[in-house]
Amino acid sequence: MIRKGTTLPLLCAFGLLSACTSEGTRNETNGAQAAVATTSSDTPATADTTQKVAATPAPADSTAGDSVAAAPAEAPIKDEAADNPGAILPHKRIVAYYGNPLSKRMGILGEIAPDKMLARLDGEVKAWQAADPSTPVQPALHLVFVTAQGAPGKSGTYRMRMSDHLADTVIAWAAKRNAIVFLDIQIGRSTVEAELPRLEQWLKLPQVHLGIDPEFAMKNGAIPGKKIGTLDASEINYATNFLNDIAVKYNLPPKILVIHRFTQRMVTNYKNIKLRPNVQFVMHMDGWGDRVLKKxxxxxxxxxxxxxxxGFKIFYYNDTKKPGSKLYTPKEVLALNPKPMYIQYQ
Known part of the structure; x- marks a missing residue:
């Protein structure tokens, strides 16, 4: 959340909006390297790059109106899809690398060469397997495939669609490790309904799943990077229904939907989110900071x-921004209640 009296510093850059980032870090910094090919009529826009603010326990004087209450006891998981053939959750814990290959600043997925990135992912998979031998680890690559922009572009939607080739490339990388893939969308002023149909060509593959980032779902004329966006349960329900229909249409194992979140208002009317018989739902803690703030x-x-x-995100650089801070270890994350089943590294 944004603390009272703070603003989001902006830089002018030519390229992608950098998600989940902060000023002053080595690689998870504002901005991106270069513009990318699109499949829409948009031309690459000059982007106002953004800073994702730190995880925080929402102080009482917050201008965002968020509040903190005692967390309830762990609720039982209702998952009709868990017994379906090929269901990943809760039988495996997913460990994912996040980012975009066209930017060294959006996450580990694009920061280093593919072979080195996959080798480093191997190391994380081994660490998580050692921390919880009872739960197999499923590696994953989480690609930011529709990226928010600080300028409207020809479509006026403040979003950029990546090329088909980029999705195909990351899916091919994942195949080298028997990894699954998440295609993540930052819709800007577009809509979930407008962005999902193009993704069907990949979502019909059994190993490809979906992520949506409410931070960049802008309402009421807001511009990405100027404020934190929001998604309502009705928009999320469209996505779960879309995924459920794809699973049925192509006779696939259950699809997984990951929704990013680090403030209360990023997701509204959560009680109205509808669970589907062929979709597994992950609400993912996406904030950065020291271990106290993240917890x-x-x-x-x-x-x-x-x-x-x-889900729970670990930032290789932003989580150690505060002097003396250390990354959460797998064992420490597994001490959380409920235990996250989706782990993402950026």
């Missing part, structure tokens, strides 16, 4: 408003 955010906005499964 507070997880309890306040993920555990307090449970849907189904939970």
């Amino acid at each position: 507070s955010t997880y309890l306040a906005y993920i555990k307090k408003e449970p849907v189904q499964y939970t």
